[in-house]
Amino acid sequence: MDRAAKRELVTNLNSVLKDTGLVVVAHYAGMTVAQMTEYRQRLKEAGGRVKVAKNRLAKLALKDTTYETISDLFEGPTCLAYSEDPIAAAKVSVTYAKGNDKLVILGGAMGTTVLDANGVKALAELPSLDELRATLIGLLNAPATKIARTVKEPGAKLARVIQAKASQGEAA
Template sequence: MDRAEKQELVSTLNDTFKSTGVVVVAHYAGLSVSDMTTLRGKMKEAGAQVKVAKNRLAKIALEGTDLAHMTSLFEGQTLIAYSDDPVAAPKVATEYAKTKDKLVVLGGGMGQTALDADGVKALASLPSLDELRAKIVGMVQTPASRIAQVVQAPGGQVARVIQAYADKGEAA
């Protein structure tokens, strides 16, 4: 990698660190190429991304961002998982780490908040933004459907009474 490529990578990482919702740092030593491909696929499905970068370049990219507190995590073979949704990357990384011993979550950051491994696991246990939105929509729709049922109920009862009289009249 020449100097221009390094500068481009640092610039890209810096933009990512400034604009992303959450970043997770993990050791990946010993993961096979197929394991990494699987991890990347799962991250992509969840709306997150994984990047492997040299620690020195990642530390330079962290300078001047809210995530500058994470520089101590970049030791050894590390990867960066990030997403705009504050739950997506931690959730996928934590679940994948349960199945693969070689992936070890070190910590991360969400804005100016530093996260240790337990903090990332706690964040992963929260529902995602889409799940929360679905719950809110369900909560909003439930009262509306109940109101519609209540409004329709008297009309339905009147119709049943009229139908009963009509049936009674035909029987007589």
């Protein structure tokens, strides 16, 4: 890779990291191309990306971002998994690492918060942004449903009483 290509890689990665919600750093030694492609595809479907870069170039790209504190994780064959959604990259990486022992999560960062491997795993257990939105909508919708049911109930009781009296009158 010539200097211009390296400079462009560093610049592009730096600009991407400035707009990223979460970065996960992992070792990928021993993974086949097919396994790495599958990992990239899963992360892409979740709204993230995987980037493999030389450690020195990755450290240069981390400069002037909130993720500069994780530069000590870059030793050996490492890859960056990142996403705007703070949960997506962690969830996909942890799930994939469970099925493939060659992907070893080293740690990561969410904004200025540095996470170790256990922190990334704990983050992966949280519900995603879409799941949280669905839960919130359900919680907001539940009181309206209960109010409608409560308002409707006295009328329904009255109708049942009238129906019962009518039935008794017909039976007699």
